Amino acid sequence: MRSADAAVFVGCDRGLEVRSLPVLPPAEGRAVVDLVASGVCGTDVHILEGAIGIPAPFIPGHEFLGRVSDLGDGPHVDCLGRPVKPGDLVAVNVIEPCGSCLLCATGGAASCLNLMASLSYIADPDVAPHLHGGYAEATNCPMRYLQLLPPGLDPMVASAFLCAGPTVVRAMAYAGGVRSGEHVVVIGSGPVGLFGVLWATRHGAASVTMVGSSSNPLRLELARALGATATLDIRASTAAERLDAVRAVTAGVGADLVLEGAGAPDAFAEGLALLRPRGRLALAGQYSDRGAASIAPQLLTCNALQVFGSAQFTAEDREACFEFLLSVRDAWPTILRVVTHRATVRDAASLMSAARSGKAVKALLVPEG
Ligand SMILES: [Zn+2]
Ligand SMILES: [Zn+2]
Known part of the structure; x- marks a missing residue:
């Protein structure tokens, strides 16, 4: 046998x-x-x-x-x-x-x-x-x-x-998809984030900003090669600087859609902060319990934000x-x-x-x- x-x-x-x-x-x-x-x-x-x-x-x-x-x-x-x-x-x-x-x-x-x-x-x-x-x-x-x-x-x-691919497909479906002309931010430079960049680019996003880590520089390079219009290195920038960078490409209002594929609890808080009012956060990376994130719930109320958890x-x-x-x-x-x-x-x-x-x-x- x-x-x-x-x-x-x-x-x-x-x-x-x-x-x-x-x-x-x-x-x-x-x-x-x-x-x-x-x-x-x-x-x-x-x-x-x-x-x-x-x-x-x-x-x-x-x-x-x-x-x-x-x-x-x-x-x-x-x-x-x-x-x-x-x-x-x-x-x-x-x-x-x-x-x-x-x-x-x-x-x-x-x-x-x-x-x-x-x-x-x-x-x-x-x-x-x-x-x-x-x-x-x-x-x-x-x-x-x-x-x-x-x-x-x-x-x-x-x-x-x-x-990673179908994970993003599902998360995007829950979050209403990428609409043509939207400004998208992808947090996390692993396969979920990289596929998210490609998906957003090919679905007509006006800009796709990758928030990732330069600990492996290839990841950010791949993000650019797959269509990211900007990459923000979390090791070389503060959350406030990244917010400024996203606002600079969105006429000051923030991203229409954020896809989170990082898995770090702080990515949740950052994703919320980067959104415009009524913006959508697709949370697809928080698969294991890595602790709590500190958020001000007022942000969700006042900006009427939409959060879509997605697993499987x-x-x-x-x-x-x-x-x-x-x-x-x-x-x-x-x-x-x-x-x-x-x-x-x-x-x-x-x-x-x-x-x-x-x-x-x-x-x-x-x-x-
Ligand atoms: Zn898997
Ligand atoms: Zn069933």
């Missing part, structure tokens, strides 16, 4: 352990997908640091794509009902909305009340079918979690933004992301530069440290060779 290497999270003290696990033939309704690329997400870093308490052992990895190598019995269709066959490139969704709860029934499927119960990768790798998460050379998952990659989409371009996304959001990436082929060379680090599953721990240190913009696990 075939086996596959997997990086198993065995606890905060011991980190990742590489194990060889059997690739079982898929049961009815399941598929085996061979790894093409699996992203290291900020969320994974938080999990490994113990900031998001999930009991070990399990195989992390929730943003991955691969090639279908085996299908069990049952209708061979992906999450959107399209036929799937061995050899197809697919993204794997690790959660699915239930379709019947209050949120699913009222347009909020991304925050389905039963979402976490469907989370597929928190499972003991010692128990068949063993291979559940993305940090592995193969995955055995429910067939309905597969999502076909559109023909012609470079899997590495898709991998750069596999999780649906298969439709990921589809919208794929279609968007197909439409911005000229940006692909820059997007490929977002992927700064690649390693095999065996070297997952070193890839993790590159992600943790901020040296990596996007780090991917890829197959050998």
